[in-house]
Amino acid sequence: MSFKSLGLSDALLKAISKKGYTTPSPIQTKAIPPILEGKDVLASAQTGTGKTAGFTLPLLQLLSQKNILRHRPVRALVLTPTRELAAQVFANVKEYSEFLDLRSAVIFGGVNQRPQVAKLRQGVDILVATPGRLLDLQNQGFLSLSKIDILVLDEADRMLDMGFLRDIERIMKLMPSRRQNLMFSATFSKEIKKLANGILHHPVQVEATPENSTVEAISQKIYRVAKGKKTGLIIKLISDGNWQQVLVFTRTKHGANKLCKKMIGAGITAAAIHGNKSQGARTKALAGFKSGNVSALVATDIAARGLDIPLLPHVINFELPNISEDYVHRIGRTGRAGARGEAISLVSADETTYLRDIEKLVGEKIPVEIVEGFEPDPNASTTPIKQGQRGGRNNRQKNSNSRSSNSGRTGNNNDSKSGKSRRNRNKRRQR
Ligand code: AMP
Numbered sequence: 001m002s003f004k005s006l007g008l009s010d011a012l013l014k015a016i017s018k019k020g021y022t023t024p025s026p027i028q029t030k031a032i033p034p035i036l037e038g039k040d041v042l043a044s045a046q047t048g049t050g051k052t053a054g055f056t057l058p059l060l061q062l063l064s065q066k067n068i069l070r071h072r073p074v075r076a077l078v079l080t081p082t083r084e085l086a087a088q089v090f091a092n093v094k095e096y097s098e099f100l101d102l103r104s105a106v107i108f109g110g111v112n113q114r115p116q117v118a119k120l121r122q123g124v125d126i127l128v129a130t131p132g133r134l135l136d137l138q139n140q141g142f143l144s145l146s147k148i149d150i151l152v153l154d155e156a157d158r159m160l161d162m163g164f165l166r167d168i169e170r171i172m173k174l175m176p177s178r179r180q181n182l183m184f185s186a187t188f189s190k191e192i193k194k195l196a197n198g199i200l201h202h203p204v205q206v207e208a209t210p211e212n213s214t215v216e217a218i219s220q221k222i223y224r225v226a227k228g229k230k231t232g233l234i235i236k237l238i239s240d241g242n243w244q245q246v247l248v249f250t251r252t253k254h255g256a257n258k259l260c261k262k263m264i265g266a267g268i269t270a271a272a273i274h275g276n277k278s279q280g281a282r283t284k285a286l287a288g289f290k291s292g293n294v295s296a297l298v299a300t301d302i303a304a305r306g307l308d309i310p311l312l313p314h315v316i317n318f319e320l321p322n323i324s325e326d327y328v329h330r331i332g333r334t335g336r337a338g339a340r341g342e343a344i345s346l347v348s349a350d351e352t353t354y355l356r357d358i359e360k361l362v363g364e365k366i367p368v369e370i371v372e373g374f375e376p377d378p379n380a381s382t383t384p385i386k387q388g389q390r391g392g393r394n395n396r397q398k399n400s401n402s403r404s405s406n407s408g409r410t411g412n413n414n415d416s417k418s419g420k421s422r423r424n425r426n427k428r429r430q431r
Helices: 010-019 026-036 051-065 083-096 114-121 131-139 156-161 165-173 190-199 227-241 253-265 279-291 324-331 349-362 389-405 414-430
Strands: 041-044 076-079 104-107 126-129 150-153 180-185 204-207 218-224 246-249 270-273 296-299 314-317 341-347
Touching: 010 051, 010 083, 026 041, 026 051, 026 180, 026 204, 041 051, 051 076, 051 083, 051 126, 051 150, 051 180, 076 083, 076 131, 076 165, 083 104, 083 126, 083 279, 104 114, 104 131, 114 131, 126 131, 131 165, 150 190, 156 165, 156 180, 156 190, 165 190, 180 190, 227 253, 227 314, 227 341, 253 270, 253 296, 270 279, 279 296, 314 324, 324 341, 324 349, 341 349
Parallel strands: 041 180, 041 204, 076 126, 076 150, 104 126, 150 180, 218 341, 246 296, 246 314, 270 296, 314 341
Antiparallel strands: none
16 A cells, blocks of 8 residues: 555655655555545544544645635644644644645644734634634634634544533534544543534544554553652663663653652653643653653653654553553553554552553553562552542642633643543542
């Protein structure tokens, strides 16, 4: 299978070959033809599968085939849950559209709106946006969605997790009802299926990996360890293995900072990335990690979402996520594009229930190891720890403040929004 045989134009083929891609990935092979036919598509694909090109390439082709309108109203909208993903999708749109007469822009919260508004004023064919800033600028009259032909909801599951359902519903009302809809999601919960039913019309369903299953190229391992010995163990693993590029997940922002400091103290070049960091700090940490100046990137789930880090050899869960699907997202960061990767989880007694849930979801028992000197505590309780309660209350307050000012909602509250919806989900599960 080649990109040419998928029906892509010469201008796109030129951009693809400039990127160095030779063969389309499975999601691209499956998604591109129906999108080019103008059909709605519901795709199950994680980050790392090549999904961005899977929707961007045909979207660009469809737009370039239509007449360019005089004022260049926005004709294609790509909605993403986080700023990082928005920036990344935009970078891809720019690259793939290099040889086409199409204009694109990206808008997200947490940064000054002025340059974004200036860009919109010049006329934009393709807009990549996070929901909060999009609604904000629309409310202020800086953009109209009345000429949208194609809508893409990228990482729709994460958008729901982050509490964007209401925003999505509001955005839908601002667009013409006749349009092409593409929805990408790594997992398919009941909520996602409901959202898809409300937005998509007779969608073609495509899948890159089986639903809710881990990628085969990833070898998974559990280290059972006493809670207080986790930091020592992670430093040992990274130092002994001389790992140069490892992504570490913590459950909380505070935990990410704390671990990062300890790693730096032990001589590991580390940086933390989470929703409380400024956009500049996040971009700098990610750039350092990509260039190899930083060997350990410590991240919370939300901050890591959508990071484009190809061929990542190691992912470590310093703590297991309390939402099992997040485990699949996290370990999807390794073993990308056919490369083998290793996903390690440090599990203490109080995470036993989470581990059981994860094993149920991925449908396999993950091999367990114990490292001498870092044994689990036989007397520790297996009762799950309460999830970030202190942070939760503070964050709720923050959320309500930012809602009333109706700005920057895609900014620093990302992690906290997620925390709130997770807590709700947990409550539902307990019932
Ligand atoms: P994505 O899942 O869209 O985040 O893409 C994951 C990574 O795969 C990105 O670094 C892309 O540049 C890369 N990629 C996308 N399509 C291909 C392809 N057909 N061949 C090789 N790499 C690709």
